[in-house]
Amino acid sequence: MKKRGIKKLALGILGGLVLSLNVNAATIGIVNVENLNVRSGPSTTSSIVDSVHFGDKLEILSKTNQWYKIDIDMLSNAYVHSSYINIDDIGKSRIVVNNGELRNSPNLLGNKIADITNGEFINVVYQTGEWFYVATSKGKGYMHSNSFTAPDNDVKPSEKEDSKDAPESDATPESEDTPKKENKKVVTVTTNVLNVRQEASIASSKIGQVYRYNTFDIISELEEWVSIKLSNGNIGYIYKTYVEISDQKTIANVSQLRQDVVNYAKQFLGNPYVWGGNSLTKGVDCSGFTQQVMKKFGVSINRTASTQFKNGTRISQKDLLPGDLVFFGYNNRISHVGLYIGNGQVIHANNPRTGIVINKLTSNQMLPYIGATRVIN
Template identity: 25%
Template sequence: MRRIGKIATCCLIGTVAFAGRTIVTQAAEIPIAGMDVILDEFYQSDSDLTYIKEYLTSAAEFENIGIANVTNYVNIRRKPNEESKILGKLYSDSAATILAEKDGWYKVESGSVTGYIKAEFLTTGDEVKELAKKVGKRIATVNTTTLKVRENPDLESIVLTLVPIEEELSVRKELDGWVKVTIDADVIGYVSAEYVDLRTEFKEAESIEEEKARLEREEAERRAQEEANNRATYSNSSVSNSSSSNSSGYSNASSGNSSSSSSSSNYSGNSSLRSNIVNYATRFLGNPYVWGGTSLTNGADCSGFTQSVFRDNGVSIPRDSRSQAAGGSTISINNIQAGDLIFYSRNGVINHVAIYMGNGKVIHASSPETGIRITNYNYRQPVKAVRYIN
């Protein structure tokens, strides 16, 4: 139905907050002087009103955001000239909040760095909206006590899992009244848009000090991985030699359960091992998820991550999540401790595993969108807990 209306408009302005290593943009509705425009005798439908509101929101969300338009990185300097000291780097497709403009330079803030970037190296204005869809990460934060994730965008569709309040979900697509989200690599579903708050996150700048620390950390991780690989090679060689010299013909190719029980008994009561496993796992936070992978630096899937973390700490567990769930000792989720494994299922079949950290948190290789991350242990419904360290 078409109607005549008087529309008072307001400007929807994007506010920017800093969380971790990302720029976060959200839309806020704030009246602005000079924007109180009255459109008399303006014909429009209800859908037109929705479109106008959505357009203003999405456009204003990125109003003060600039995205690095470079092949590698652009320097952030203390003053607006090319001879000034370099404070940090804004890498390709990373974003900064624009604070001011002066003589062909933007004063920006990104991460822990505030300084100047030549204007020619930043994409701004209307172009940012489309670019943000490619380089930004859309996040949905649950704003209700327990949110149902459905197989299809329909209230009659089956529920795949339940997600607790404040859990952050990776957005794949936004529909009318629904948001398609990734829970894990093998659980993708739909949630009601009414019960999530949406925002866009971007990669941020890195200070010179942060870059140095990162490079040192990466080198330490590379050395640790190399040492772990050498230990594994030596261990496999020893087992092979022992097996070939065994006159009884005994084979070491035992089941996952037997191997796990042996490992558990070797580390009985070792609380420091639990701490070592959790601390070691967090060193790879943010690294990529790769299906079938076992590399903690270049990419692992959920069970490849847990297996590699345990292996590098001297504990042998099976390769896939179902075998890991079948091994070790089953424990009550209420009695879980740091270093235990917690499992999740779909349609009654185990399909995901995480390392329990303590205080209700788990670390796991979640999905290609999120990589290795930390979440609440009940970010989806856990179905089993297993202990490999008694």
């Protein structure tokens, strides 16, 4: 879930990484407790300006005594105590084994910075999906994982500071037996639209809305409310009556697969539409797009929109989940298909003018909605 104010490393800005502890790559810290305060200065008496959570990756700019200064959007001073941060073991050299392209964003739409040829050494900074932010002799940028030898993803803990100096009020360290993040509780919205309030009260200001099947990590749980962090980073409260609380591990496999499908499909935004095409990069039509995306995940579906409607299980519009197929046309005759990505949106190979785009299901740029099928269990 996206964190408020933190410059998530998956969206890192080229050239914006401060190299403080490693001359070849940014220093990345990983939060090792459930909740950790971010303060305006290197002291527990400094004001709290944000919070981070277990597993969050932070870019470390410098160290002052027992405190790390980290990079937070729009804040010039943000500190976390080093006792609750593990240092990601980055900067290991990898060898390019397939000629690759260095791009300025983690997708095929990113502008090419340079060609990286076989045998060159690179340093992996961090990973986002199938892409890696790397440091090379030709600059920094993103490369696809199939271009080089696989990185070692082990995270080595930083050397612990003396426990007597750790700020107990900022975090409670977990023992070695504490369940990892996959055992945390999550909340899933069970109504079509649910208001998010600034405080745990229906009289509080509304700061946003969430939708059916949206799932969030629970930040805190009250008798009638739970607090969540929205995609824009704001923290708010939703009413328990309209949600389902479950152990994250019970839904991890399904939700992760669906999110992986959506993330993969989004890599090809802006690529060309070609009638009868089957290439996600050089050109594809609507049904070719959905077929090739599903093929990546071992799901075999028919080639045309009308025959894909016969694949999987028919579902109603209110039951749509990310990764479901949605169909459009006139007079109940299917002539177009797309991939539902959540929040009432569909990604699809639209036409030769726009290529692969995202639209609302109800957009006037879409043909009339006919139905949907589920091909991912």
